[in-house]
Amino acid sequence: MYRNSFQMNGNVNNRRRYRIVLVLCLVFFVSTIVLASVVGSNSAFRKNANQQFEQRSISAISSAIDEVNRLGGMVSSGTSARLAKVRQYVYLAEQMNSISIKLSGEGARIAPSDAFTAIYEALDTYEAQTQAATTSTHDIRTLLLSHLTQLQSILITP
Numbered sequence: 001m002y003r004n005s006f007q008m009n010g011n012v013n014n015r016r017r018y019r020i021v022l023v024l025c026l027v028f029f030v031s032t033i034v035l036a037s038v039v040g041s042n043s044a045f046r047k048n049a050n051q052q053f054e055q056r057s058i059s060a061i062s063s064a065i066d067e068v069n070r071l072g073g074m075v076s077s078g079t080s081a082r083l084a085k086v087r088q089y090v091y092l093a094e095q096m097n098s099i100s101i102k103l104s105g106e107g108a109r110i111a112p113s114d115a116f117t118a119i120y121e122a123l124d125t126y127e128a129q130t131q132a133a134t135t136s137t138h139d140i141r142t143l144l145l146s147h148l149t150q151l152q153s154i155l156i157t158p
Contacts, residue, residue, distance in 0.1 A: 050108050053100040054155065057093040057110050061152045064089035068145050071137070079130050079137075083123060086144075090119050093151070115151045122147055 064086045071082050097110040122144040129137050 046104050046108075050100055050104060050110075053096040054110055057096045058152065058155045060089040060092040060096070061148060061155060064093075065145065065148045065152065068141065068148060071141055080127070083127055083130065087120075087123055090116065090123070090148075093155075111151055111154050115147070115154060119144070119147045119151065 067082050067086045067089070071079060093111070094116045097113075097116075100108045100110055122140060126137060126140045126144055129140055
């Protein structure tokens with residue numbers, strides 16, 4: 001035999017091990033890339049969803065403010081219907097807030113629950129005064145409008 005001839009004693013096992021390690025590294029690398037892309041798309045989806053919830057909440061509160069601005073200082077025949085619309089818009093904003101929290105956790109809260117509670121209390125008081133029809137509703141209308149504009153400023157500022 002020649003001095004530099006190829007011998008197959010231990011080289012075959014080393015090559016197999018090298019190929020196995022190379023294939024495993026390749027599988028881990030590909031799985032890491034796939035996992036990173038899934039996480040990235042999930043993050044983008046959540047961010048987009050939260051932005052949509054915020055925009056819908058802002059729109060709902062703006063519509064509620066428009067309805068309150070159409071209410072007069074005195075009770076009229078359309079007051080109850082307008083208050084019902086305001087309540088629906090506030091409820092929509094509250095549900096958007098709730099869905100955002102359920103999907104992404106407490107960090108995705110759009111507005112504090114105290115703001116919605118204050119608005120509902122003002123709406124209940126307004127409805128009670130509307131049904132009694134004995135006093136002017138100007139003060140409670142101003143209070144309701146104040147709560148709504150505060151909520152709107154909370155929603156608009158990041």
